[in-house]
Amino acid sequence: MATLDVRHLSVSYLTDEGVALNAAEDISFQVDQGKSLGIVGESGCGKTTVMLALLRLLPEAGRIMEGQVLLDGEDLLQCSEAEMRNLRWSKISIVFQGAMNALNPVRTIESQIVEVLRIHGVEGQSQQARVRAGELLELVGIPPERGRQYPHQYSGGMRQRAMIAMALACNPRVLIADEPTTALDVMIQAQILNLLRKLQKSLNLALIIVTHDLGVVAEICDDVLVMYSGTVVETGSSDAIFNHPRHPYTERLLQAFPDIESPNADLVSIPGNPPRLDELPPGCRFAPRCHIAEERCHIEVPKPIEIEHRHWCACHLYTGRRE
Amino acid sequence: MQQSDFLIRKISFALATIVAVIIFNFFLFRVLPGDPIKAIARSPRLTREAREKLRIDFGLDKPVFFDVLRLKEGDVIGAFDSQFTSYVKALLHGNLGISFRSRRAVAEVLKERVWRTVVLVAGGETLALVFGIALGLVSAWRRGTRLDMTILLWSLFSWGLPTFFLGIILLILARGYLPVGGMVVPGLRPSDGWEYWIDVGKHLILPTITMAIVYTSSYVMIMRSTAVEVLSEDYILTAKAKGLSTFRIMRDHALKNAMLPIVTMVALNLGYTVGGAIQVETVFSWPGIGQLMYKSVMLRDYPVLQGTFLLLAVSVILANLMADLLYSVMDPRVRAE
């Protein structure tokens, strides 16, 4: 059984006038223990929304419309808020994007880790908790003594690592890293990615990496999920997605990234913009920008089809084949 | 840079401001047209001897800042034997002059009255802070609800209410129930012990409540906007993700961050607090520094006015400095600035 099994999750945002704008529709994926899933898509495609929904941490206007989030078989969407509070961090934790402000500036790093250890009962005594906090910092390559310092005394990369250490404090089953490398130098990016890969292996984590950078995904993810405008367009193993992409959007996305092996190739961009949430097209959301869109694409929403073993694609190119 | 640099900067600024205030204070009373000392010294009602004595007492026979002639002669020390230096020398000895009206030493009068104002201001500010912070937090937490709107409207209303007028309203309302004037019923002495102090306390109620109401509203407003800002920071979302309860988040993460601007605000507001004290003491005839200032204006008792102003200005400057120090202790980011 997959550790995390998300089924048909849909999330909307309520406008001031009470209109529900659909930000994520029919999202399904699985993550096994010890495996990593990369969720890729343009900014604003709903990746972070889905992640927040998993933890039920949507902003005030957010509404979960339907779906199931099964963590070791238990549906998180059916829990009470109190149960959810217990599960957060202890079973599933998240490292937010841009750890600049994600840490409380007037408390020491150590105290913020200790807090989580004590709240979830991992360590009862403060002395032991502090020792454990030091161990966690060491795990991510930060000298334990620096735990007594404040966030502003850390560099950006260090803060990110401290966030990771904190996220692992309660030995969660699932760790979500939302844009872990954005806003960091390239050198630091590599460090963070290596760290994540190392930790995933040694702690047998189910890791989810959310990013807009295909390079990151290629580096450390076993599986990939490609999102466009709130929908899953393609999902499969890293190898499958990078070497035989099926969805037109995935193909374009791969083409848009400069390939070091053909430095003189033209940079291809996708004309147009993703649709606004209040102007969603009736059919496939990518149809307006798709170079092989047919009439059917503008009318009917394509459902995900399993074209190969564990390689799904939501495109009418493949729905046709079913008939 | 260290915390010590921050402190040195703030302390030197405070000292410089105090020096500036002293010079300014002197200048104001001696050099402007309508110089009251000179005017009194020229009053025909004084005898010649009295006039001479006054002139010498106030050093009016000396030049104001320094003697140019003596400077040219090379007599540097003598050149600075001026009204200004006499003034500063006297200040350093704690001598603030003699009241025109009561003939008592200004410093003595001030000393007598200071604690009365301190009690009033301290009481009012404390109440205002407690209620202001509490209501502000509640208002921010329940942003947009009717409770929030009510608190907000009431605060806006209080802002438009002059302090002295609120005092008048309370005076009218409470007449007959609470003492409305003075500090104590005539006849009671401190030697009467407990009875005396209780009576003082009763007289203190209305003025303190007036001060408290006025300042609560400004703290509510500040706390409210600060709290909303703090509660929307990323680290609050992190705290939620960590599974902390709302109460824990407020107490362990939000509160400390929200208090920082409050400290700054209290300091900034101190000038207004002093102004409020003057008004409240006048309305309720509370015999503190504020009422003294009012009376000295009415009676044209300039030495008292000058001394009171100096005391008030220096107090506010020092209180601001203390607030800066407190802030540097509370905010670790400042220490390494």
Added chain:
Amino acid sequence: MKEQLQEIWRTFRRKPMGMLGTFMLFSVVFIAIFAPWFAPYDPDAIIHVEPEDLLAPPDAEHLLGRDDAGKDVLSQLIYGARVSLTVGFVASFMAMFIGTTVGLVAGYYGGRIGNALMRLVDFLLVIPDLPLMLVFISIWGRGLWKIILVIGLLGWTTTARLVRSQVLSLKERQFVLRAKAIGASNFRTIMRHIFPQVLPIILAETVLSISGAIIAESSLSFLGLGDPMLVSWGMMLNFAFERAISRMAWWFLLPPGFAIVWVSVGLVLMGSTLEEIVNPRLKTHHLFDPGRMLELFKVASPGLKRPEVTE
């Protein structure tokens, strides 16, 4: 710039609190301007009074009763509006003008001038307002212009700080750098590019400061430092407090104060609405009630298989 102001007005029009405040303010301004039409009596006219007329309570002929000299309170109240409003408006415009200039210069030029100006601002901010005003007036003498000057010369500091911080953030923006690149003079850059951006927030601040100035004038007058020739609301309260408090003549004591409150609250409503438009504050934060997140949730009944798309 004109479009920007029109846009602000359009948004403002839809805010009930702001419009209420506007009504509150302008109703008084209107009455003040047309005082002779509204006031039943002329406060300056010499009248013949009987002893029982002194501090007479309200009746049909004197809706707010009479003061300690037998004069009609309502008429004084109406004419008093002229003085209070004039001082309030003029003093705060003066403060705004000084503050904006200082803020623009300090922010744009920076360096030593900027620092020096900000030190001056810090210095003035730390000195308590009312005592300083008291000292000034008591030495200088009483008079309408003296009060206006004193309030105006001490009230510009907040604006200066506000304007300066806005200018600092605007200075590095594209359009300013572009203007300078094509050789626009400093003055031109400031006036054509920076000032229009700062204007909305100055407007909001000005409205709020008018209420501050009116209250400052009333406090000074109440403490006996108002212009003895002109009766403002503060002066009325001064007379009332000194002469009528023992008799509890509420008709003389309360109306001027409530008039001040009416105008101030109106201005505060206007000003904070404007501020909200120009500088929108955050509306939500993270600690809301999480129960609503699932209010639109449709539970798929357990056991019912959803139509899976299969091979």
